[in-house]
Amino acid sequence: MNLKRVVVTGLGALTPIGKTVPEFWEGLKNGVSGAAPITRFDASLFKTQFACEVKDFDAEQYLDRKEARKMDPFTQYAMIAADEAILDSGLDLEKINLLRAGVIWGSGIGGLKTFQDEVSDFVRGDGTPRFNPFFIPKMIADISTGFISIKYGFKGPNFVTVSACASGTNALIDAFNYIRLGKADVFISGGSEAAVTEAGIGGFNAMKALSQRNDAPETASRPFDKDRDGFVLGEGAGAIILEEYEHAKARGAKIYAELVGGGMTADAHHITAPHPDGEGASNVMQLALEDAGLKPEDIDYINVHGTSTPLGDVSEVKAIQKVFGDHAYKLNISSTKSMTGHLLGAAGAIEAIASILAVQNGIVPPTINHFTDDENLDVHLNLTFNKAQKREVRAALSNTFGFGGHNCSIIFKKIAG
CATH class of the missing domain: 3.40.47.10 (Thiolase/Chalcone synthase)
Structure with missing residues (x-):
């Protein structure tokens, strides 16, 4: 079709x-x-x-x-x-x-x-x-x-x-x-x-x-x-x-970015806790990439779900490393919830806007309030701590995960002709 x-x-x-x-x-x-x-x-x-x-x-x-x-x-x-x-x-x-x-x-x-x-x-x-x-x-x-x-x-x-x-x-x-x-x-x-x-x-x-x-x-x-x-x-x-x-x-509209793919999965694990190995999260990112016709190395920025919970942050990072492999170390990753808090059902909308504007402006917003490294997380990942970073963002992926095990990922990229 x-x-x-x-x-x-x-x-x-x-x-x-x-x-x-x-x-x-x-x-x-x-x-x-x-x-x-x-x-x-x-x-x-x-x-x-x-x-x-x-x-x-x-x-x-x-x-x-x-x-x-x-x-x-x-x-x-x-x-x-x-x-x-x-x-x-x-x-x-x-x-x-x-x-x-x-x-x-x-x-x-x-x-x-x-x-x-x-x-x-x-x-x-x-x-x-x-x-x-x-x-x-x-x-x-x-x-x-x-x-x-x-x-x-x-x-x-x-x-x-x-x-x-x-x-x-x-x-x-x-x-x-x-x-x-x-x-x-x-x-x-x-x-x-x-x-x-x-x-x-x-x-x-x-x-x-x-x-x-x-x-x-x-x-x-x-x-x-x-x-x-x-x-x-x-x-x-x-x-x-x-x-x-x-x-x-x-109609000669101004175009910010192109929406090229999305994925939806369920953890089928627990009503509030994420799968400890990020199984649903890795599946949904993989589906979004396939839907968009993109490879992991085509993504430059991930706006993570990153809620600041002990279990959730670790499982999401595991999922990113599983899906992106070596390219995970070339990504910018950040949680804008560090600034906005968690808007629940509205989180995906404002984080999609953050991702779109990162693509348009070549600026990755930071994960603020980082003081102490977590030994459960790979310190070699670029989690964009404390300050925004300038870089070309050809495509950005945004994750949102919900109680009940609901997972969604969506991808925006620079508009091409």
Whole structure:
């Protein structure tokens, strides 16, 4: 089958280190940490009292007040990032076939704050069932794509992928497949999450998944460091306009990069822990390379899942060494979660944007907060510690892995004629 080519023509980001794509990229290049004490609620009784929040966020600066009240923060974030991406793409919505324009989005949890608030209000009440009429629409994970499609009139495929922390990348791969199979011309794709709530922090604390470095939150996310003690919860959204190459070319669109391949696998091992030898991770990277028609030596940069957990970081590095062999020592590898924290279902979207911008600009963002080498990791690998590095990035691979054993890898490369 003659598959269509798929390119990136627009980007949008709302993150803990920048509320637009240019701000986000500056934060990445400069090694800015988004971690700070929680402001959303009183976290003084929690084991973890910090997170990577979107700073100084006011939904009404972006959205109509009445509309904003109908949305959980995860949908607000999605709408804001999608708007930036649409504007950046230069799409003329009156000139495209809206039946061939869709929205595929990722969210691992959906409206957690809405669910928490409504149930808390009910429990504190007198037992009379008084619920907000928008409770269910605000909570369900797929409502983000509903709102986005209504705003822009996109009438093509429309759904949300839910594969925990792999959700954003999962959404991008699904959109990629629809376009290259000739079933659509344009997608708004990406992911959003807003889990910095009492339930979010408390739930991950109960699993012992979060860092508890309350005395120095800005250095708490430290992937590959010997003293890492868990991930830092983040929030926000990333949006990417994916477009069929000839469609983009015909309208004279700016093209950031080409999306050339993706892979999806399952560990089939444990509900939260990765396979100790990185079996699912190595399989998914191999599948992504095969899908893209690339060899390991064609990749210059890997934006790793790299959450700063004791088990996950080691298993991912093992997987990279298995797939890339000697070429692993010529790669730049970095975890941008060291700066943004872990955005769960939105992680794949903002990390795809980081990968795209690395390809476009020839700059690899760093893994910050490295202080002590881990004897379980090969010190000869270039994990891009503490400072961004300049190099040509012909192709970048981005990994995201989720609870339940979900693995996704996606590859972007420089656009060729």
